[in-house]
Amino acid sequence: xxxxxARLGFFSILYSIPMNIIVYPxxxxxxxxxxxxxxxxxxxxxxIADWDNSRIMQFFIWIYGKGWVAIMLxxxxxxRTGFTRDLIGSSYVMVINHLSFFDFYxxxxxxxxxxxxxxxxxxxxxxxxxxxxxxxxxxDVESLGPVGSVSVGADILSKGGSVLFYPxxxxxxxxxxxxxxxxxxxxxxxxxxxxxxLCLTGTDVLLPPGRWWMLxxxxxxxxxxxxxxxxxxxxxxxxxxxxxxxAVMTEAVQGMRQW
Amino acid sequence: xxxxxxxxxxxxxxxxxxxxxxxxxxxxxxxxxxxxLDSLDKVDTVIVLENTFKIKIREQEAIREIKTLGDIHRFxxxxxxxxxxxxxxETRN
Numbered sequence: 472x473x474x475x476x477a478r479l480g481f482f483s484i485l486y487s488i489p490m491n492i493i494v495y496p497x498x499x500x501x502x503x504x505x506x507x508x509x510x511x512x513x514x515x516x517x518x519i520a521d522w523d524n525s526r527i528m529q530f531f532i533w534i535y536g537k538g539w540v541a542i543m544l545x546x547x548x549x550x551r552t553g554f555t556r557d558l559i560g561s562s563y564v565m566v567i568n569h570l571s572f573f574d575f576y577x578x579x580x581x582x583x584x585x586x587x588x589x590x591x592x593x594x595x596x597x598x599x600x601x602x603x604x605x606x607x608x609x610x611d612v613e614s615l616g617p618v619g620s621v622s623v624g625a626d627i628l629s630k631g632g633s634v635l636f637y638p639x640x641x642x643x644x645x646x647x648x649x650x651x652x653x654x655x656x657x658x659x660x661x662x663x664x665x666x667x668x669l670c671l672t673g674t675d676v677l678l679p680p681g682r683w684w685m686l687x688x689x690x691x692x693x694x695x696x697x698x699x700x701x702x703x704x705x706x707x708x709x710x711x712x713x714x715x716x717x718a719v720m721t722e723a724v725q726g727m728r729q730w
Numbered sequence: 731x732x733x734x735x736x737x738x739x740x741x742x743x744x745x746x747x748x749x750x751x752x753x754x755x756x757x758x759x760x761x762x763x764x765x766x767l768d769s770l771d772k773v774d775t776v777i778v779l780e781n782t783f784k785i786k787i788r789e790q791e792a793i794r795e796i797k798t799l800g801d802i803h804r805f806x807x808x809x810x811x812x813x814x815x816x817x818x819x820e821t822r823n
Contacts, residue, residue, distance in 0.1 A: 617770040640766075650749040653770050706777050710747055717749070 479676075479686055487686045490546040494685060497542045502599070505535050509603075525608035529585050529632065532607055536579015546687045547677060553694035554582050562628045563667035563697060564659045566716060568648055568724060569637040571674035578635065580692055581669075585632040589620065589654065591640070610634065612654055624658040633667070634658065638713070642680045646672075648724060651717045656700075656709035665697035668716055670723045691727055695719060736783075736810060737803050743782045744775065744799075757800030765799065775802070785809055 479487075509531060516527050540549060559582050567574070578586060589610040595601045608627060612620045624634045636655035643649055659666050673690035698719075703712045741755045750765055761767045767775070776788050779802070787793060787809060796802055 617768075617773065650766065652768055653774065654768075657770060707747070707774065707781070710774060714749070 483687050486546070487684065490687060491685050494542055494546065498539065501535070501538050501542060505531070505538075506599070523630075524606055525587070525627075526585060526630075526632070528603060528607035529587060532603065533579055533581075533584045533586070536576055538579070539573075539576040540579050546685070547673075548689045549577075549580055549692070550689070551580060551692040551694075553696075558667075558694060558697070559583065561697075562631055562664055563633045564624070564628070564655050564662075564664050565633055565635040565667045565669055566638045566651075566655050566720075567635065567669040568671055568720060569639050569642045570646065570671060571642060571678045571680070573674050573678050574637070574642075574671060577671065577674060577690060577692065580690075583633055586635050587624075587627045587632055588635045589624065590637070608632075617654065617657065620654055621658050621661050625662045628658075628662050628664045638717075643675070644680055646675050646724075646728070648717060648721050651713050653709050653713050656713040656716070659698075659700045660703065660709045660712065663700060665699050666712065666716055667697050668695040668720050668723070669693070670695065670720055670727060672724060672727045691730065693723060693727060695723055731810065733803075733807050736807050739782060740779070740803060740806055741799075743778055744802075747774070747778050755799060757798065757803060759799045760797055761799065761802075772796075779806060783810060785813065 512531065513527055516522070516530070517524075520527070522530070543549075562585075565583075565586070575588065578588075587608045587610060588604075589612050590604075592611050592613040595604060595609075595611050595614075608623075610620055610623050610627075615623060627634050634655075638651035638655050639649040640652050641649065655666065658664070670693045671690070673688045676686055677688035677690065678685050698712065698716055700708065700712060703709070703715075705711075741752065744750060745752050745755060748765075748767065748771055754764060759765050761772060761775075776793060779785070780787055783806060785806075787805075790809075792805060796805060
């Protein structure tokens with residue numbers, strides 16, 4: 472029995488039965504509907520908004536995430552804090568802890584519509600996601616390498632978008648933050664874009680690694696104050712920034728788990 | 731400085747900078763697969779070693795051949811030996 476199961480009472484586990492019966496088919500339907508309708512809406516949006524293709528695709532992925540949140544709402548309580556008015560509207564290198572397959576779906580709950588995710592190569596091999604990820608300008612950091620990732624990431628930031636990293640690289644099996652990779656922080660130092668640390672809890676109760684049975688959960692998303700790369704100097708500034716960011720996120724996640 | 735001391739310093743500095751588990755820091759540990767380092771970390775490793783030992787190694791071709799932590803140990807030990815006594819370093823090679 473994992474931590475999520477152990478924490479929940481009998482009625483919550485009972486409530487998970489209709490949750491699993493309803494939510495999985497709804498997600499499949501929502502995904503199929505999205506794939507089928509996308510060409511139509513994409514074309515309409517292209518004419519109306521005159522955005523570039525990656526921005527339109529990022530917007531529709533955000534809408535898809537919103538739909539996922541709506542499907543989950545009867546079974547999952549969502550909350551978010553720290554997203555002040557002055558925070559929204561800027562471009563950031565976002566970093567978020569990774570707990571669940573569903574973490575990226577939660578990005579529909581973010582008040583940012585222009586996000587390109589930096590991910591490993593394997594999601595680009597999933598045929599039902601890959602074309603959309605490519606169209607949205609997502610970064611395949613494994614294929615691009617450090618120099619290519621910084622170059623593509625800098626281009627996204629210069630156009631007003633944000634780049635989202637999972638600096639742990641993998642989902643955490645015990646909920647604690649693993650070591651961070653440096654790519655996000657290198658991009659921040661090279662471009663001067665601030666790091667926006669995002670802390671997520673609850674998706675490890677909803678659907679942790681190794682379990683496909685969803686459980687009701689309370690998902691909390693917290694934005695910490697942005698971190699300025701100008702506060703870190705020297706050839707290893709990105710490493711110092713990475714260590715600092717991990718420390719503040721670790722403290723914040725521990726605090727969120729006490730709520 | 732003894733080889734053991736150099737190895738100890740290398741392990742401590744890499745564990746500190748890359749937040750590595752010291753239990754996994756054995757000479758056979760492959761940098762990518764066992765220690766979980768990526769290509770950017772490998773570049774940073776060179777800077778960390780240069781700063782720690784006050785040596786210049788980034789231009790050296792042999793760095794490209796490094797695969798394991800033991801390779802790093804041997805590389806740095808040889809480099810330091812070479813600087814202090816080039817003839818001894820040749821004999822050890």
